[in-house]
Amino acid sequence: MTGESILVRVIASRSVLRSDADSLYALGMKTTIKPRSVRAALLRRLKSRAALAGLSLTDYLTSELDRGAKRPTLDEWRVRLHSRPEVRLSVAPAEAVRAERGDL
Numbered sequence: 335m336t337g338e339s340i341l342v343r344v345i346a347s348r349s350v351l352r353s354d355a356d357s358l359y360a361l362g363m364k365t366t367i368k369p370r371s372v373r374a375a376l377l378r379r380l381k382s383r384a385a386l387a388g389l390s391l392t393d394y395l396t397s398e399l400d401r402g403a404k405r406p407t408l409d410e411w412r413v414r415l416h417s418r419p420e421v422r423l424s425v426a427p428a429e430a431v432r433a434e435r436g437d438l
Contacts, residue, residue, distance in 0.1 A: 367399075 384394035406414070
């Protein structure tokens with residue numbers, strides 16, 4: 335790892351579940367994430383963005399993590415793209431654009 339990388343350590347209390355009732359309880363539990371080795375410039379930028387959004391740094395980072403987790407990864411996009419049927423156009427895209435513009 336480089337000095338610029340962020341090591342995230344996830345600490346979950348009661349991570350060992352003993353029964354189905356415990357499993358249901360654990361679904362609603364929050365987990366603590368502790369970023370390590372965050373550069374000072376990055377921390378200042380994040381604090382500034384949090385302040386501009388009117389949020390605490392923790393709330394801002396949580397919203398950013400949530401937003402990022404909702405977006406598909408590049409690999410997920412590729413799988414989705416390749417699962418779609420191939421499209422054959424009757425007219426070349428450039429020709430269709432020219433026709434719309436009246437350039438023909």
